[in-house]
Amino acid sequence: MSYHADERGYYGEFGGAFIPEMLYPNCEELRQNYLKIMAEPSFQEEFHQLLKDYVGRPTPLYFAERLSKKYNTKIYLKREDLCHTGAHKVNNTIGQILMAKRLGKHRIIAETGAGQHGVATATVCALMGIECVVYMGEIDIARQAPNVARMKMLGAEVHPATSGSKTLKDATNEAIRDWINNPVDTHYIIGSVVGPHPYPDMVARFQSVISEEVKSQLLEKEGRENPDFVVACVGGGSNAAGAFYHFLDTPEVGIIAVEAAGKGIHSGESAATSALGKVGIIHGSKTLLMQTPDGQITEPYSISAGLDYPGVGPLHAHLYTSGRGEFISITDDEAMKAGLDLCKFEGIIPAIESSHALAIFKDRKFKENDVVVVNLSGRGDKDLQNYIDYFKL
Amino acid sequence: MNRIKQKLQEDKKILSIYFTAGYPSLNDTVKIIQDLEKSGVDLIEIGLPFSDPLADGPTIQASSTAALKNGMTTTLLFEQLKDIRKTVSIPLILMGYFNPVLQYGVEAFCKKCEEIGIDGLILPDLPLDVYLAEYETIFKKHGLINVFLITPQTSDARINAIDEASEGFIYMVSSASTTGAKEGFGPEQSAYFERIASMDLKNPQIVGFGISNAQTFQQATSKAKGAIIGSAFIKHLTQNGVDGIDAFVGQIR
Numbered sequence: 001m002s003y004h005a006d007e008r009g010y011y012g013e014f015g016g017a018f019i020p021e022m023l024y025p026n027c028e029e030l031r032q033n034y035l036k037i038m039a040e041p042s043f044q045e046e047f048h049q050l051l052k053d054y055v056g057r058p059t060p061l062y063f064a065e066r067l068s069k070k071y072n073t074k075i076y077l078k079r080e081d082l083c084h085t086g087a088h089k090v091n092n093t094i095g096q097i098l099m100a101k102r103l104g105k106h107r108i109i110a111e112t113g114a115g116q117h118g119v120a121t122a123t124v125c126a127l128m129g130i131e132c133v134v135y136m137g138e139i140d141i142a143r144q145a146p147n148v149a150r151m152k153m154l155g156a157e158v159h160p161a162t163s164g165s166k167t168l169k170d171a172t173n174e175a176i177r178d179w180i181n182n183p184v185d186t187h188y189i190i191g192s193v194v195g196p197h198p199y200p201d202m203v204a205r206f207q208s209v210i211s212e213e214v215k216s217q218l219l220e221k222e223g224r225e226n227p228d229f230v231v232a233c234v235g236g237g238s239n240a241a242g243a244f245y246h247f248l249d250t251p252e253v254g255i256i257a258v259e260a261a262g263k264g265i266h267s268g269e270s271a272a273t274s275a276l277g278k279v280g281i282i283h284g285s286k287t288l289l290m291q292t293p294d295g296q297i298t299e300p301y302s303i304s305a306g307l308d309y310p311g312v313g314p315l316h317a318h319l320y321t322s323g324r325g326e327f328i329s330i331t332d333d334e335a336m337k338a339g340l341d342l343c344k345f346e347g348i349i350p351a352i353e354s355s356h357a358l359a360i361f362k363d364r365k366f367k368e369n370d371v372v373v374v375n376l377s378g379r380g381d382k383d384l385q386n387y388i389d390y391f392k393l
Numbered sequence: 394m395n396r397i398k399q400k401l402q403e404d405k406k407i408l409s410i411y412f413t414a415g416y417p418s419l420n421d422t423v424k425i426i427q428d429l430e431k432s433g434v435d436l437i438e439i440g441l442p443f444s445d446p447l448a449d450g451p452t453i454q455a456s457s458t459a460a461l462k463n464g465m466t467t468t469l470l471f472e473q474l475k476d477i478r479k480t481v482s483i484p485l486i487l488m489g490y491f492n493p494v495l496q497y498g499v500e501a502f503c504k505k506c507e508e509i510g511i512d513g514l515i516l517p518d519l520p521l522d523v524y525l526a527e528y529e530t531i532f533k534k535h536g537l538i539n540v541f542l543i544t545p546q547t548s549d550a551r552i553n554a555i556d557e558a559s560e561g562f563i564y565m566v567s568s569a570s571t572t573g574a575k576e577g578f579g580p581e582q583s584a585y586f587e588r589i590a591s592m593d594l595k596n597p598q599i600v601g602f603g604i605s606n607a608q609t610f611q612q613a614t615s616k617a618k619g620a621i622i623g624s625a626f627i628k629h630l631t632q633n634g635v636d637g638i639d640a641f642v643g644q645i646r
Contacts (some may be wrong), residue, residue: 019519021542295496
């Protein structure tokens, strides 16, 4: 059994393309071309060149010695926080901007929640000299001012999404509406492994460079390609998809997905989609989704802006329901403490998203000789104000 | 015979009106339907509000958000409509997004529609291939016509496939846009209307998006069987409440 998407974009019962006819030509054009374009040697060459020279890849696989001692196991950190723009997001935007160029698109749109994907998109648009419009919820614009400024400095237009709950899901709706209204010249760079087929598969493939590097780096350090466990946080799930990708069909590698429990799974303020979601359709994909009994999509909560998406990518829905993945949810408090621990033990300030993945070690025990790779998806600069407020620094 | 099919056989241009259930007030649904029928409308599309209506522009979005805030749910709409066939005979279509239908249960939803006397469904984000593979037999069993959309970007091959899968009519989206985004028609639309008319499809076409008055209604129906008005009617409801529906319809034709 494979955990990758089939040719119709399904992961088990999840995925597909539940889109109105207005989006069909756009998605179909992408679907028919994405694998072909990605397989072109010139594409691969340009993609990897940019990942190396511009993004700074390969990112280190760092043995966290003091943290390992504390938890009595072998913890490696995959340092996606060292990527240009501060997180793994740029792996995907580099891939998609090259895709857009080959499809002859002159205009890029994107959605963003906390602003990380918006910044990564604005960055590659500046790099390529392509017009860029980023949709961002009005509420997020107010609470993520530094990233709004970054996008503007990079030449992007930031459009406030004023509909619905005025956050990430509404920004995504607005970006989709823009795409409906501009079907010919515009490419939509989705930031996670969500949305209609082929997006979840395409984004996972661009992010798969993470696990590809882990394999060769681990071979060098441990004499084996496969860790015992790979751990990553999941909002929509793009960093997790990249970290899991080359281990999905290797059953001896344990896959651990960490969701945001917010103030507690049953507090009413949570983003733990696997625990709280039911099968439904969001942004063109059939997946697990937080919703009312009437099928209205609800607003999730997490202290981490990158994890408060009401759905989860269809790959992760499949990993959860099939039992292939172990899903753990971590509260705001647990994540914040784990983030501070990493600062104190290893001298690394992590993004609050990544702190969720780091927080599992308190309760989830591993064997002394287990090799556990944690994907450190982003750095904490953007979260400084949150850390200051939380710890009264 | 299904009321939609019967209506389409009449030798006239069809005027279809869309409104969002639960808007402007929660319990306006039945009165709006009755007034639309009295005003001489041919077909009514009752919108099932959704939290994330991604094919809709600001007007219909706002009406959906307001309707949900008013307390509209699928169950409540069915409750409001349970005796509707005692007072009206006009063809009724439910239009909405697929997720609320999925949560209600597709089979249960279709069964309820049949009990009430709903004639068809428009679910823009239920794709053709999924409908044919999983739901066609259920829809048919309950006498429901499923209406598909086409746009100016839809290829001839796909239009033919949609025509094949349709019975009733094809919903012809007039331009690449969300609802209510553009008003009026240009040369691009004329060419598109021409192209579709020349395809000699087995199903009649009803044009939607961009129709707001007598002029655009006439343009839209010069080649097609009928036209749908949505956002313009919602704006009327916003300004006038449920009063003057006959005057609104009267100025269209």
